Amino acid sequence: MRNWQQGRQARDARIEAGAKLAKGKIVEARDATRLMEAVIRPGDRVCLEGDNQKQADLLCRALLAVDLAKVNGLHMVQSGIVLPEHLDLFDRGVAKRLDYAYSGPQSARIARMLFGGKIELGAVHTYLELFARYFIDLTPQVALIAAVSADRDGNLYTGPNTEDTPTVVEATAFKNGVVIAQVNEIVDKVPRVDIPADRVQFVVEADKPFFVEPLFTRDPGAITEGQILTAMLAIKAIYAPYGVQRLNHGIGFSTAAIELLLPTCGERLGLKGKVASHFALNPHPALIPAIESGWVEQIHCFGSEVGMDDYIRARSDVFFTGPDGSLRSNRAFCQTAGLYACDMFIGSTLQIDLRGNSSTVTTSRIAGFGGAPNMGADARGRRHPSTPWLQAGREADPDGSALLRRGRKLVVQIGETFGEKNAPLFVEKLDALALAEKLKLDLAPVMIYGDDVTHIVTEEGVANLLLCRDANEREQAIRGVAGYTDVGRNRDKKMVQHLRERGVIRRPEDLGIDPLDADRSMLAARSIKDLVRWSGGLYAPPSQFRNW
Amino acid sequence: MEDLSFHHQARSRAGGTRQMAIIGVVASGNLEVLAERVLPETECRLEIKTAAEGFGEVWDAVVADFVERYSPGGLKFSINDGGARPDTVSLRLAQAVRLMAEDEQ
Numbered sequence: 001m002r003n004w005q006q007g008r009q010a011r012d013a014r015i016e017a018g019a020k021l022a023k024g025k026i027v028e029a030r031d032a033t034r035l036m037e038a039v040i041r042p043g044d045r046v047c048l049e050g051d052n053q054k055q056a057d058l059l060c061r062a063l064l065a066v067d068l069a070k071v072n073g074l075h076m077v078q079s080g081i082v083l084p085e086h087l088d089l090f091d092r093g094v095a096k097r098l099d100y101a102y103s104g105p106q107s108a109r110i111a112r113m114l115f116g117g118k119i120e121l122g123a124v125h126t127y128l129e130l131f132a133r134y135f136i137d138l139t140p141q142v143a144l145i146a147a148v149s150a151d152r153d154g155n156l157y158t159g160p161n162t163e164d165t166p167t168v169v170e171a172t173a174f175k176n177g178v179v180i181a182q183v184n185e186i187v188d189k190v191p192r193v194d195i196p197a198d199r200v201q202f203v204v205e206a207d208k209p210f211f212v213e214p215l216f217t218r219d220p221g222a223i224t225e226g227q228i229l230t231a232m233l234a235i236k237a238i239y240a241p242y243g244v245q246r247l248n249h250g251i252g253f254s255t256a257a258i259e260l261l262l263p264t265c266g267e268r269l270g271l272k273g274k275v276a277s278h279f280a281l282n283p284h285p286a287l288i289p290a291i292e293s294g295w296v297e298q299i300h301c302f303g304s305e306v307g308m309d310d311y312i313r314a315r316s317d318v319f320f321t322g323p324d325g326s327l328r329s330n331r332a333f334c335q336t337a338g339l340y341a342c343d344m345f346i347g348s349t350l351q352i353d354l355r356g357n358s359s360t361v362t363t364s365r366i367a368g369f370g371g372a373p374n375m376g377a378d379a380r381g382r383r384h385p386s387t388p389w390l391q392a393g394r395e396a397d398p399d400g401s402a403l404l405r406r407g408r409k410l411v412v413q414i415g416e417t418f419g420e421k422n423a424p425l426f427v428e429k430l431d432a433l434a435l436a437e438k439l440k441l442d443l444a445p446v447m448i449y450g451d452d453v454t455h456i457v458t459e460e461g462v463a464n465l466l467l468c469r470d471a472n473e474r475e476q477a478i479r480g481v482a483g484y485t486d487v488g489r490n491r492d493k494k495m496v497q498h499l500r501e502r503g504v505i506r507r508p509e510d511l512g513i514d515p516l517d518a519d520r521s522m523l524a525a526r527s528i529k530d531l532v533r534w535s536g537g538l539y540a541p542p543s544q545f546r547n548w
Numbered sequence: 549m550e551d552l553s554f555h556h557q558a559r560s561r562a563g564g565t566r567q568m569a570i571i572g573v574v575a576s577g578n579l580e581v582l583a584e585r586v587l588p589e590t591e592c593r594l595e596i597k598t599a600a601e602g603f604g605e606v607w608d609a610v611v612a613d614f615v616e617r618y619s620p621g622g623l624k625f626s627i628n629d630g631g632a633r634p635d636t637v638s639l640r641l642a643q644a645v646r647l648m649a650e651d652e653q
Contacts, residue, residue, distance in 0.1 A: 226635050418633040422600075459635045484606050484634035515639060516646055 007176035014039045014142075014178050015201050025154045025203050026186065032062035032204050037070040039178050039202075040142050046095075047140040047172065050080035051163040051331065052102060052370065053213050053303045056146040058182045058206040060085045063144065068093055075099070077138045079127055079164055079331075081106050081368070083211070090119050099138055101125045102370035105213075111366045114439060124366070124445055126373045128335045131164070134171035143172035143179045146210040149190050150183040154197035157190035160304035160312065160327035161212060165195060167332040173199035184209045191324035214306035214542050216282045218256035221527045226416045229459045229508065229518035231257035234346065234414055235266055236511045237462040238455055239275040242388040242410060246278040248338045248375045250347020254414045254457075256286040258346070263293040263524040280338035280375070283308040283319065283327070285541070289524035289534045291318055300337050301329040302371065307545075311538035331371075338375040343388040344410035345375040349447060350419065351427050354475045354487065356450030356465060358413055359432040366435070369447055376448040378409045392454060395466040408466065411448060414457040417483030425458070426478065426487035450474075456481055459515070460488070461507040468504060480505045552596040552604055554611045558621035561589040564649035571647060572640045579629040579637060583620075583644040590621045598629035610634050610641075618645045 003009075017038040021031045040046060040063075048063065049056040063071075064085050074095040081087065081103035089095040090113060099122035103110045113119045125133070134140065145168060148159035158165050173179050180202040181195075231254055238244065239258075249255040262276055272295055279299045281287070285308060290296055299319055304312070304327050312319045312327045322328045338345070349358040360367050382389075389407030396408050415425050436444035456463045456478060463481045468474040473495075480496040482488030499505045508515050525531045528545045562585070572580045587593060592615055596607060614620070618641070625644065629637070 225639060226633075416633070417635060422631070422633055484609055489606075489609055516642055 011176040011178060018178070018202055022202055024152060025201065026152065027202050027204050029058060029204055029207055032059065033065045035180065035202060035204070036063050036066050039180065040066075040071050040074070042071060043073045043075065044141040045075045045077055045138060047134070047143045047168050048076060048078050048086070049143070049145040049164065049168060050078045050082050050086055051161070051303065052080055053215055054146050054161040054163050055083055055211040056144050056182050057083060057085070057211045058204065059144040059146075059180060060089075063094060064088055064092065066094060077130070077134065077140055079130055081110055082213070084109075087113060096120055097122060099123055099125065099130065099133070100368060101127050101130045102368040104367050107365040107367040111364055114366065124368050126369045127331055127371050128339065128374045131167050131332050134167065139175045139177065140168070140172045141177050143168050143177060145169065145179060145181050147181050147183045147195065149185050149187045150181060150200070150203045151187060151190050151197070154181070154200035154203055155190050155193045156181055156183065156195035156200060157192055158194040160309055160329060162194055162329045163303045163331050166330060169195050169199050178202075180204065182206045182210065191326070192322040194328070212306055214545075216251050216284050216305045217307070217541065217545055218251070218253055218284070218286055219528055219545060220256070220260055220286065220523055220525045220530065223253050223257050223260070223520070223523060225518050225520065226459050227254045227257045228261070228520065228522060229513070229515055230254050230414055230416065230457050231261050232265055232513055232518060233462050233508060233511060234258055234412065234457045235261060235271070236269065236513060237457070237506055238344070238346075238410065238412060239266070240269060240271055242344070242391055244275050244344045244388050244410065246342045246386070247276060247344040247346070248280045248342050249284070250345075250372070251282075251284075252348035252415070254348055255346055256284070257523070259284060259286040259290055260523040260525055262290040262295050264522050266295070267293070280334050280342050283312055285528075285531050285539055286525070288531050288539060291315065292534050293524075300334050301327060302331045302334040303329045306542045307540045310540065311535050314538050335371050335374050338371065339377070339379045340382055342375070342409070343386055344412060346412040346414055347372060347376065348415045349413055350423075350425070351430050351432075352413060352425055352456065352478065353427055353430050353450070354478055355471070356453040356456070356474065356478060357430060357446050358448045358453065359430045359446050361430075361432040361435055361445045363431050363434050363438070366445065369445070372447050376411045377452045378411070382407070392466055395464070408454060410454050411452045412455040412457060413448065413453055417458050417460060417485050417488065424485035424487070426482040426485045428487065458483060461505055461510070463505050464503070467502065473499065473504070477504050550598050550601045550604075552598065552607055554594045554596075554608065556592045556611070556615040558590050558592045558615055559619040561621040562619065562623050562645060562648055564651060566648045566650050569644055569647035571643045574628045574630050576630050577632055577636070579627055579632040579640055581640045581644045582626040583648050584624045584626075585622050585648065586624050587622050592620050592623055594625040594627060596627040596629060598631070600629070600631040606634055610637050614638060614641045618642060620645050623648060
């Protein structure tokens with residue numbers, strides 16, 4: 001007779017071993033490593049909560065210190081490789097295999113370790129993709145998560161940075177896994193229950209709050225005239241004519257410039273109420289002036305942002321908040337919202353090739369994907385119409401039957417033709433290809449595929465790829481906005497002129513924009529301090545952004 | 549350092565009566581442009597001192613487009629470049645022409 005309860009029995013055995021170190025569910029921080037040794041088995045799939053922002057740093061250090069005879073060869077399945085300790089686990093042999101989504105701050109070291117064979121790579125995912133696999137073939141046996149507070153039963157309050165926690169816990173707790181939470185404090189009653197106690201087996205009180213990185217704060221003082229110009233072009237050539245109300249912004253300076261131009265340039269164009277009203281977006285401080293001027297109706301957030309808590313709490317008409325008043329973010333739902341319910345993604349990238357493929361990978365850095373590929377992709381399963389979606393579909397296929405024609409999501413890449421250290425944005429061949437060859441990957445790490453990109457905006461103008469009818473037109477439209485890069489200087493001038501006459505390429509002068517008007521005085525806020533003023537003192541910027 | 553020099557025929561005389569203008573700063577990634585109304589009406593000259601070597605072709609392209617777009621006849625430009633990007637160079641040159649188009653104060 002087959003035993004159909006093996007997973008449950010294994011889970012009960014793990015909990016029993018761990019319970020010897022616990023009082024109820026509570027384990028002292030000094031026993032955290034012993035808890036790991038009791039609960040985790042060699043070769044386990046472990047989700048160590050490393051989100052985009054929030055890090056289970058105490059549990060990570062505890063895991064790093066295990067006796068290798070007891071715990072080794074783990075398969076880490078986590079969205080973010082953010083802390084140096086995340087990679088130390090592989091150096092030490094605690095972990096062996098890795099499936100992940102994003103590795104921004106560790107991008108150089110992870111590349112070295114992959115080349116050196118220190119890490120056995122499963123795949124680099126998008127967030128949604130990795131979350132999906134948590135429920136199919138990458139279900140964790142143990143999840144190590146982070147929350148703000150717990151009560152003695154193990155109910156958890158995640159605070160504004162809920163992020164990945166509900167998804168990780170759902171997959172682990174309901175498939176015979178063990179959930180261990182680190183919390184900043186143990187309280188009698190949590191402000192709200194983000195994770196119910198029966199999904200949490202152990203709680204460790206940390207000696208200091210979990211690490212959160214302010215990833216989405218862009219100092220308006222650092223926005224250049226070039227970025228202001230590209231932002232003006234995007235507003236006039238894309239936001240206005242398509243009437244884009246539901247959207248997601250990337251985290252670069254060009255989109256921060258757009259956010260700061262809505263109450264000035266956007267207002268003068270009469271766009272208030274017609275564009276940029278519903279967002280899938282982290283709480284960007286740069287959006288404060290637009291919110292305060294009444295542009296924004298609603299924002300659902302992937303995570304939170306350091307310093308924005310009080311502001312969000314005071315603007316619950318705009319943000320999703322709990323009965324306690326604080327933000328409830330959720331990465332999986334917000335990614336889904338960005339994929340299915342937004343009509344536009346606009347963001348920056350590091351390299352764009354002649355077909356419009358874009359990548360943030362360079363030969364020495366593997367930053368991973370995070371959410372951009374889900375935001376910057378047409379959702380093939382989408383079935384509800386909207387004006388911008390239908391218009392984009394019509395431009396791509398003017399002769400198709402209106403009732404059978406798919407709409408198109410607007411996927412906009414925005415940037416200056418030369419980036420940091422004068423590196424050209426446009427290249428003949430992506431570095432991602434060289435990397436795939438070097439690592440013998442089956443698939444080059446392309447962030448946004450060219451066939452999903454609908455527009456490219458640079459200081460040279462806007463290329464509407466929906467209007468290109470073949471690969472050659474597409475290539476020349478891209479070259480046409482590539483400025484003085486090698487790709488740009490090798491354009492076919494006659495063809496680019498022809499594309500401009502057809503409106504495929506629109507220069508600043510075609511849009512009634514004088515590049516000399518792209519001035520910092522147009523920004524609704526020109527410094528972090530201006531943002532604080534706009535917020536009525538509710539925004540409390542982290543110290544590295546305070547220069548007063 | 550590299551010295552570059554370009555000489556172009558412009559379609560017409562640059563507007564305004566101002567004799568001289570300065571814009572920009574010499575800093576990394578930026579440049580300073582001095583414009584002077586000292587040449588015959590359809591001539592234009594640019595003298596460039598640049599910190600970045602080996603970008604002659606790019607300068608050639610930027611300058612040719614600038615002359616085509618703004619027709620800065622009669623102007624001589626002296627440029628101190630701290631390795632600015634081409635879009636910044638185009639912007640500063642255009643700003644210099646706009647300043648020259650103002651009337652003499």
